[in-house]
Amino acid sequence: MSSFQYFAYGSNMLSQRLQARCPSAMAIGIAKAVDYTLCFDKKSADNSGKCTLLKTNNMSDIAYGVLFRIDTSERDALDDAEGFPEGYARDDSFTVVSLTDQKCIPTSTYIANKCVEGLRPYSWYHALVLAGAMEHKLPPDYIQTLAKFPYASDPDPKKNDREQKALTILKKAGYAHLFSEEKG
Template identity: 45%
Template sequence: MSFMYFAYGSNMLPARLQARCSTARVIGTATAQRFELEFSKPGKDGSGKATLLDTRSQSSAIPGVLFEIDRTELKFLDRAEGAGYGYDRVDDFSITCATTGDIITATTYLASKTDPDLEPFDWYLALVLAGSHHNALHDDHQTRLRAVNHVVDTEESREGRIEALRALSEHGYSDHHSLLGRTVEDR
């Protein structure tokens, strides 16, 4: 038995999600209608993490990646996402499948609280960009991601940073700054 999971943030990069749920496999891309992406979910590390906000506007849409995961790994995904401790798991989230146009329901996670003053760490934003690029999401989405203000994480021993850089490396990204479209000197 498996479930469908809609990723729109750092979990779009397969190596990132597969480190958490080994059975995760990409089904394709999808879109969350009436939503906007923000990095306003407070992370344990003090930075902003991705979340979707309902705009109620038909013109808003956020692309993401649809995965199929073995149901036995749902508890691992809950733990990684902090279900009940920052993110709420939504099991009936409607998305539009990119290849068929069908509206289907999937599991996703939305922030239970947001802080619009937060910014993501550089490595976290790089994960989201790498996932967007890897799954060939729209160029305009990647352009919007590159425009997101972010904070350079100077704590090189941060566990989240180390895990992120490992996932990026597995997909051939040796310099996460290059994904951001800026050099170290630009910041």
């Protein structure tokens, strides 16, 4: 079966989250996107901030993430989960550098079509991003940077099941302690 490589840098870094969307997803290493920073400036349908990468034109800026191999038959499921093509553009020739051997690797990733500064992720989403970074042992200073991003409580009283689904994934992965309703 054919497959593609995918660079996850947000909540999809958490294997259980991505595998719920694409069951074949297998982590194959960590990598960095040079000349990019991570932010939560992608406006979600729930008005919270979701992760995206911003090109900075500064080679010292680095965003870390996880490389996954996914069966090509699951590409549509990933596109749907990422809101492609309305919310995110898919870049199938996005180049990252492997931390294992420093080789440049062409991958697929998703970049927000539109950014809005000042958005905050909801606490459950922030916890998923942080858990994925910890699961794959991204550099400690990068994990600390992610942990310091301010977040907000989800104001939806029903929460459309989002928070419960996130908590279930975090519990199964052993990272429920990262979830907090307190504003960061």
